[in-house]
Amino acid sequence: MRTTYKCLAAFGAALAAIWISGQALAANMPSKSMPEVTEALLEKGRGIYFGRCGFCHGLLGDGEGPAAKYLDPRPRDFTLGTFKFRTTQSGELPTNEDLFRTVSRGLRGTAMQSFDSDLIKTGLSEDDRWAVIAFIKTFAQEFDNPELDPVRTGKVISLPSNPAPFSAETVAKGKAVFEKAKCWSCHGKLGRGDGNKEFRKDDWGFPIRIRNVTHPWKIKAGSEVADIYMRFTSGISGTPMPSFIKSLNEEDRWSLANYIKSLQHQLTSHQSLRAKPVEGALPESPDDEAWNTAEPMDVRLAGQVIAAPRWQNPSVELVTMQALFNDQEIAFRLTWDDPFKDVIHDETKAFNTNEISKVGGFNSYVEANGMVPRALETFRDSVALQFPVKPPQGTQKPHFYRGSSSDQVHIWVWKADQDAAGKRGTDEGNARGWKQRIKAQAEDGQQVTGKASWDQGRWTVVMKRPLQTGDKNDVQFKPGVFVPVSVNAWDGSNGEHGLIMSLSTWHYVFLEAPTPISVYVYAVLAFLIAGAVGIWLTRKAEHGDEDEPVEAAV
Amino acid sequence: MKKPRIGSFLSVVLTLLAVYALVKWGIPAVSREVTTLPFPLPVPGTLMFFYMVLTIVALFLFVTFSEEGLSDFLKPVKKFLRGGYTKSLRAVVLTAIPALIGWQVYEITVPKVEVPSSLRIQHPSSNFPKSFEAKKNPFSSPTEAEVDAFIEQAKANEVVFIPQVRDDVERWVDEIGPDHVLEFFPVAPMMKLLAQLQSGDVDKETAKAALIEKYLFEGRALYAMNCRACHGDSVAGDGPMADGFKLRPINFADNGTIETIVEGYTFWRVTNGGPGLPNEATPWDSAMPEWKLSLTEEQRWRIILAEYNLAQKTPRMPESH
Numbered sequence: 001m002r003t004t005y006k007c008l009a010a011f012g013a014a015l016a017a018i019w020i021s022g023q024a025l026a027a028n029m030p031s032k033s034m035p036e037v038t039e040a041l042l043e044k045g046r047g048i049y050f051g052r053c054g055f056c057h058g059l060l061g062d063g064e065g066p067a068a069k070y071l072d073p074r075p076r077d078f079t080l081g082t083f084k085f086r087t088t089q090s091g092e093l094p095t096n097e098d099l100f101r102t103v104s105r106g107l108r109g110t111a112m113q114s115f116d117s118d119l120i121k122t123g124l125s126e127d128d129r130w131a132v133i134a135f136i137k138t139f140a141q142e143f144d145n146p147e148l149d150p151v152r153t154g155k156v157i158s159l160p161s162n163p164a165p166f167s168a169e170t171v172a173k174g175k176a177v178f179e180k181a182k183c184w185s186c187h188g189k190l191g192r193g194d195g196n197k198e199f200r201k202d203d204w205g206f207p208i209r210i211r212n213v214t215h216p217w218k219i220k221a222g223s224e225v226a227d228i229y230m231r232f233t234s235g236i237s238g239t240p241m242p243s244f245i246k247s248l249n250e251e252d253r254w255s256l257a258n259y260i261k262s263l264q265h266q267l268t269s270h271q272s273l274r275a276k277p278v279e280g281a282l283p284e285s286p287d288d289e290a291w292n293t294a295e296p297m298d299v300r301l302a303g304q305v306i307a308a309p310r311w312q313n314p315s316v317e318l319v320t321m322q323a324l325f326n327d328q329e330i331a332f333r334l335t336w337d338d339p340f341k342d343v344i345h346d347e348t349k350a351f352n353t354n355e356i357s358k359v360g361g362f363n364s365y366v367e368a369n370g371m372v373p374r375a376l377e378t379f380r381d382s383v384a385l386q387f388p389v390k391p392p393q394g395t396q397k398p399h400f401y402r403g404s405s406s407d408q409v410h411i412w413v414w415k416a417d418q419d420a421a422g423k424r425g426t427d428e429g430n431a432r433g434w435k436q437r438i439k440a441q442a443e444d445g446q447q448v449t450g451k452a453s454w455d456q457g458r459w460t461v462v463m464k465r466p467l468q469t470g471d472k473n474d475v476q477f478k479p480g481v482f483v484p485v486s487v488n489a490w491d492g493s494n495g496e497h498g499l500i501m502s503l504s505t506w507h508y509v510f511l512e513a514p515t516p517i518s519v520y521v522y523a524v525l526a527f528l529i530a531g532a533v534g535i536w537l538t539r540k541a542e543h544g545d546e547d548e549p550v551e552a553a554v
Numbered sequence: 555m556k557k558p559r560i561g562s563f564l565s566v567v568l569t570l571l572a573v574y575a576l577v578k579w580g581i582p583a584v585s586r587e588v589t590t591l592p593f594p595l596p597v598p599g600t601l602m603f604f605y606m607v608l609t610i611v612a613l614f615l616f617v618t619f620s621e622e623g624l625s626d627f628l629k630p631v632k633k634f635l636r637g638g639y640t641k642s643l644r645a646v647v648l649t650a651i652p653a654l655i656g657w658q659v660y661e662i663t664v665p666k667v668e669v670p671s672s673l674r675i676q677h678p679s680s681n682f683p684k685s686f687e688a689k690k691n692p693f694s695s696p697t698e699a700e701v702d703a704f705i706e707q708a709k710a711n712e713v714v715f716i717p718q719v720r721d722d723v724e725r726w727v728d729e730i731g732p733d734h735v736l737e738f739f740p741v742a743p744m745m746k747l748l749a750q751l752q753s754g755d756v757d758k759e760t761a762k763a764a765l766i767e768k769y770l771f772e773g774r775a776l777y778a779m780n781c782r783a784c785h786g787d788s789v790a791g792d793g794p795m796a797d798g799f800k801l802r803p804i805n806f807a808d809n810g811t812i813e814t815i816v817e818g819y820t821f822w823r824v825t826n827g828g829p830g831l832p833n834e835a836t837p838w839d840s841a842m843p844e845w846k847l848s849l850t851e852e853q854r855w856r857i858i859l860a861e862y863n864l865a866q867k868t869p870r871m872p873e874s875h
Contacts, residue, residue, distance in 0.1 A: 047740045050771075052787070055778035059726040059738050066718045067778040113788050120788040121807040122866060217797065271800065272669045302798025305783050306828075306843045312783040312795060360850035362717060363779055395672035397838040399829060482670055505800040505839055508669055519663045527656030534648040541635035 030126055034096040037134050045135025048128055053136075056111060061139035071111050072313040072368035073220075074206070081140035082238045085221040087157050088150040090235040090243035093142055095151055099133045102221070109218035157233050157245065159226055163254050166225060166261065174259025177252045181244060186210050191263045194339035194457025198376060199493070200240055206369050208239060212337055212457070215318065216264040223264060229257035265318070272482065272508040273297040275323035275330065282324055282331040286453045286460035291333050294322035299487050301502035306401050307434055308357040308364035314502035315491030319383065325511055330477050331450070331464040332509075334383050334414075334487070341454040342492030343420035345380040349373055350497055372495035379492035380417040383461055386410070386486045387475035389430065400486050400505045402431040402438075410475045411438055412448050414461050416492070419452050426450060426463050430473050434499060445471050467511075480513030562623060563630045566613050573609045577602050674801075677815060678835040682822060688872050689818035692852075693769040693859045701758055704765045708751060711735060713768070716856075719775045741767050766859075773860030776853055781861070784841065789864045801839045806865035813867040817858065820869065824854050 035041060049057075056075040058065040063077035076083070085102055086094040103124075106114035117123035124132065137143040150156050164170045178184065188194035193212040200208045216223035221231060233253055235243030244253060274295050283290040299321055303314040320335045351372045356364050366372060373379075387410045388398050398407035408430050419425035426448040429438040447469060450462035467477040477483060487504045490496040560568075582594030589595065617627045637644050696704075707713045713735055715723055726738050734751070736744055743763035750756045778787065784803040786793035791805035806812050812820055822830070828840025845854055862869060 043740065050738070050740050051774070054722075055775050056787075059722050060729055062725075064722065064725065065778070066722055066775040067782065070779065109794060111782065111787070111794055113786055113792065113794075115788075120790050120792070122788050122790065122864060274667075300798045302795040302841070303783070305795055306841055308848055310783075317798065357848075359846070359848060360853060361848070364848040365779065365783075392670070395670050395836065396833060399838045401841075404829065480665060502798070504798060505841065507800075510667065510669075512667075513665060515664060519660060519665075522663050523656045523660035526659040527652045530652030530655040531648070534652060538635045538644070538648065541632045542637075 029097060030100050030130070032126075034100075034130050034134065035127075041131050041134050042138065044128070045131035045133070048124065048132040049135050052115070052124070053132065061136065067111070069367045069370075070312060070363065070365045072206070072209075073110055074368070075111070078136050078139035080238075081142035084236045084238060085231075086150075086234045086237070087230055088234060089155040089157060089245065091237065092150045092153075092155045093148055095156060096133065099136065100129060103129050103133060105222065107220040108222070110220055157230065159229065160250050160254050163225075164251070164258075166258050170255045170258040171262045172259075173252075174255035174257070174262075177248065177256040178259055181248060181256070183256070186240070187213055188339070188457050190214070190456050190458075191260070192337045192339060192457030196339075199374075202239065207374050210339065212339070213260050214263045214265045214337070218317070223261070225254075225257045225261045228260045229253055232256065267300075267318075268296060268298045270297055272510055273321055273323055273485070275325050275509055275511045277479070277512060277514075278324050278326050280326065282326055282329050282464055283333075284331070284449065284462060284464060285451050286333060286462050290324065291322055294324050294333070297321045297507065299504045299507055301487060301489055301504045304401075304499055304501050304503050305365075307499070308361075309351060309353045309498070309500050310365040311496070311500045311502075312365060313368050313494070314489075315494035315496065316383075316489035316502050319487045319489055319504070321485075321487070321507075321509075323509055323511075325467065325477070325479075327467075329464055329466050330511070331462055332385060334385070334461045334463070335458060336383070336489060337458050338381055338454075338491050339457045340376060340491075340493045341416070341459075342376065342379060342381045343416045344377045345415070345417040345492070345497075346378055349378055351495075351500065353499070366495075366500055372497075372500060374493065374495040376493050379490070379495065379497040380415055381459060381492050382413060382415050382490040383459070384411050384413040384488040385463060386412075386431075386488065388484055389473055389475060391476075391481070392484060397484050397506060399433075401503065402434040405432045408432045408473070410473060411488075412463055412465075413438065413488075414450075414452065414463060416452070416454075416459075424449075425452055425461070428474075441471070441473065445469075445474070447474075477511055479511040482508045482510050485509045561630055562617060562627045566617065566627065569613060570606070570609060573605060574602075577605050672836055673834075674836050674839075675834045677819070678832045680832045680834065681830075682819060686818040686822040687816060689821055691817050691821075691855050691859055693773070693855050694766065694817075696762060696765050696769075698758070701762045701765055704768070705756055705758075705761045708734075708736065708747065708761070708764075709756075715768075716772045716776070716853075718779060719772055736764075736768075739764075739767060739771065743767050769856055770860055770863055773856035773858075774864065776849075776857045777860045777864065780845075780849065781857060789861065799841045801836070801841070803841070806861055806867065812862060812865060813869065815870055816872045817869040818872065820858050820861075821854060824858065 049061075050059075054065055056065045056067050056071065057063055057078065058068065058075075061078035063075040065075060068075050081093060083094040083098070085107070086092065086098045088094060088098070102112070104114065104116040104119075106112050114120055115124045115129060117125050117128075142148050146152055184191075184195055186193075186195040187210060191213040193210040196210060200210075202208050212218065219227070221227055231241070232244045234245075235241055248256070276294060278290065278293075297320070299319045301314060301317050301319060303312045304310065305312055316336050316338065318336060322333045322335075324331050351366065355361070356366065356371075386400075386402070388403070389408050389410050390398075398404055398409050402411075403409035409432075411429050411431055412426050413429065414426045418427075424446065428441045428446050428448055430441065431438045448463050448465045450464045452459065452461040454460075469476065475483060484506045485508065486506050488501050489503075490501045496502075577597060581597050585591075585595035586593070616623070618624050633639065634644060634647070704713075711734055723735065723738065727735055730738075732738070734748055736748055739745070743760060744767050746760050747756065747764040750760055782793055783795045784793045784799070785791055785806065786796065786803075789806040790808075791803040793803065796803050804811050823842065825844070825846045827842040827844040828837045829844055831837035831840060849857070
């Protein structure tokens with residue numbers, strides 16, 4: 001009897017363990033290993049590849065499909081057998097499960113999206129994913145060689161069996177490892193990808209972007225501690241990112257992953273920025289302590305893909321806004337990450353958009369490399385705030401992409417080259433749609449002032465202006481009113497200039513208005529009147545009805 | 555007459571509470587049962603107001619119907635006011651009620667800080683031109699002449715593709731050296747056509763189905779080049795650009811998007827984009843491009859063919875008038 005119970009208990013515990021681990025890894029791990037490769041499986045895989053993969057990865061699997069030229073990072077060339085995201089040692093092939101994970105989860109921030117039918121409706125079932133992986137493996141001869149199979153040769157890396165939990169202690173340890181292993185020499189002291197003074201090029205001569213590890217939505221193979229651990233343990237093949245498996249022990253690598261996790265930015269979710277009133281002068285310097293009291297609002301930006309020249313490889317995807325005002329002026333502070341300080345602007349290198357702006361042309365997108373120079377000392381960094389000129393009627397506004405011919409926008413464009421040259425940093429202009437250039441306002445109408453700084457891969461720009469101006473082409477600010485605002489941004493060394501930029505849709509800025517004194521007066525008055533009525537009724541009940549027989553207290 | 559077990563004051567209070575609870579929670583609960591939707595039907599604030607006013611009027615009539623009824627109702631009130639339920643309770647209630655009233659007055663008069671919100675109509679029809687209603691996708695049903703031309707091209711092994719895919723197809727031909735260019739299509743209609751080409755006996759139905767596969771291939775490439783950045787290769791509105799837009803790109807795989815509209819409507823939306831929308835659809839927040847400025851009609855229709863195919867949906871049929 002006893003043994004039976006013990007067996008049952010053990011069986012139950014085993015089931016529970018399988019269930020729990022299954023829950024944790026459901027999205028990452030297949031329920032069974034790759035089926036045996038047969039002609040039928042490959043034929044099925046070929047069909048799926050043709051319908052879903054070839055437009056980026058090419059009919060030959062060489063990463064040269066019709067959409068490939070416009071993407072950065074480029075689609076993987078399967079023929080080389082070089083795969084970035086693995087759980088195998090440096091230079092090794094990936095395991096089947098590694099490929100399964102990438103196909104299932106996708107690579108965040110890239111065109112490679114999730115294909116897991118549990119995550120997306122039009123996704124692929126587990127069997128379909130195995131079929132397409134079997135087909136993809138036929139592109140590289142390396143997979144045919146059993147001596148290169150990392151499972152057979154024992155080159156697979158496993159996660160630490162008993163990792164320390166995420167804590168202040170492990171994070172502090174990890175920070176020390178970050179210093180010691182010189183991670184900052186590429187990724188920057190604060191992890192913003194600003195460690196190198198110039199671009200590094202990959203084997204094809206394309207500029208390599210060093211990851212800003214503080215932006216989790218761009219961390220391709222996952223932003224959890226275990227994912228991060230695996231990246232610097234396995235290294236990223238085909239890039240300068242090395243494997244640290246030999247130079248750092250397991251505990252150090254785990255601590256480092258914890259530290260990297262702790263650097264990740266938590267996005268705010270509100271769409272409306274509250275500006276607080278301040279006494280006295282507004283801060284003009286980006287480093288002024290007064291800014292610490294101002295509420296931040298994260299604004300997400302996308303590439304300008306609305307009209308030619310379309311651009312889907314934007315550098316600036318997050319601008320954090322703050323605002324303060326006094327009785328005379330309003331000041332905005334904009335903060336965004338940019339690994340290179342670009343303060344030179346060479347208009348002669350500007351891209352001639354005519355060739356991709358025709359109806360029925362080859363493509364209206366700008367190629368990721370080749371069409372525009374993506375190099376230092378070419379174009380300036382820049383940021384712009386955009387407001388409607390007319391106060392919105394209800395929710396009606398100009399279009400967020402530079403307004404329209406009937407509804408113009410007021411735009412404040414800060415330019416790094418002008419600022420660095422000691423000239424006025426911000427130009428005010430008006431736009432009536434993206435088809436025309438921004439029309440600069442007259443010199444005496446230029447009222448935006450402010451300072452800017454670039455430090456450790458981050459720009460901070462202040463723009464300050466009187467709340468009210470006499471100009472009918474200007475936005476006007478008044479406490480208690482919601483004013484729509486949107487952001488445009490350019491990273492010069494990413495080739496961005498003109499309409500090749502990133503932009504946001506409409507948000508709001510709201511200047512807090514003091515509560516009118518009358519509100520408190522009415523509330524107190526209502527309380528007093530109601531109280532008086534109560535007392536009067538009590539009196540009446542106690543004295544007025546004495547003729548009625550008073551009931552004995554119950 | 556039998557005396558009611560609870561006093562008339564308490565009955566009034568309980569009736570008011572019961573009606574409030576019924577409107578507030580009862581109706582939504584019943585509506586979920588009746589509609590079997592996963593969410594309750596909303597109960598408008600005015601409905602609550604009317605029901606409560608009606609209840610109060612009815613209760614007032616009930617209580618004041620007779621002298622006796624009124625004094626019955628007022629008895630516990632008077633007893634309370636005289637301190638019959640202890641003086642401390644009286645003090646608490648007589649402070650709480652004015653405080654509540656004062657707080658309500660503050661709530662009503664204090665300026666509200668609310669982001670202007672807009673009701674948006676997803677599929678506005680106010681400026682949808684009737685001429686688009688019956689438009690059919692020319693690539694989902696090629697004409698006989700087009701099929702014949704395709705058969706000729708296939709026979710000569712000189713199939714013409716759109717320029718956007720030509721490079722990829724040519725590299726495949728150079729590398730693989732196939733007997734026929736169409737061999738890269740691992741789809742049944744194309745394989746059937748190739749077999750028929752070999753035997754020399756091509757039937758038009760097979761050729762037509764194969765031609766539609768060719769259009770789909772071209773359409774998917776154009777989709778990947780033009781639309782994928784926002785709508786995603788999942789067609790679920792989750793492309794790499796999607797997080798930057800307040801109005802997220804439409805999820806074509808969702809029921810209730812492209813399958814609820816006629817093809818002509820889809821074509822109109824692709825053609826005129828956000829700026830073509832009427833005000834009730836908040837065109838100023840839409841990132842949808844005016845594709846007529848970049849793509850030809852043929853390119854747009856090819857994309858729409860691929861879009862429905864990738865989403866595994868079919869368009870609604872136009873109503874015949």
